[in-house]
Amino acid sequence: MNPIIWSETMEYLRLYFKRSPLKDRVFEPNFNMIKNEKIFDATFYLKRKVPMAIAHGTSRIFGTKSFKGKMDQLKEAIDKCNEVNVLFKPFTKNEWIFSN
Numbered sequence: 001m002n003p004i005i006w007s008e009t010m011e012y013l014r015l016y017f018k019r020s021p022l023k024d025r026v027f028e029p030n031f032n033m034i035k036n037e038k039i040f041d042a043t044f045y046l047k048r049k050v051p052m053a054i055a056h057g058t059s060r061i062f063g064t065k066s067f068k069g070k071m072d073q074l075k076e077a078i079d080k081c082n083e084v085n086v087l088f089k090p091f092t093k094n095e096w097i098f099s100n
Contacts, residue, residue, distance in 0.1 A: 006033060006092070024073075044082070052078045 010031045017029045034040040052074055059071040090096045 044085070048078050048081070 010033065013029075013031055022029070034043060052071075056071045056075050059068045063071065
């Protein structure tokens with residue numbers, strides 16, 4: 001069996017984004033490993049979802065067209081991060097099953 005060593009994977013991701021920064025990034029990519037799923041969910045919600053919802057809602061009321069567009073991009077990016085989390089969860093918890 002060849003398990004994935006997540007600390008190595010994260011280090012490669014850090015190096016990749018350092019050498020190849022994203023062209024239209026909204027914020028600097030940041031990777032932290034949190035072993036407890038409930039703490040991860042709470043942290044993601046408080047650090048990403050709540051601020052994004054406040055900024056997005058505020059942009060709808062007071063924002064310029066450009067700012068509204070950027071907030072829509074941020075909302076989409078946060079939603080995609082959450083989707084990646086859901087898709088990778090079986091692999092990070094060693095719960096994947098391959099069937100024919």
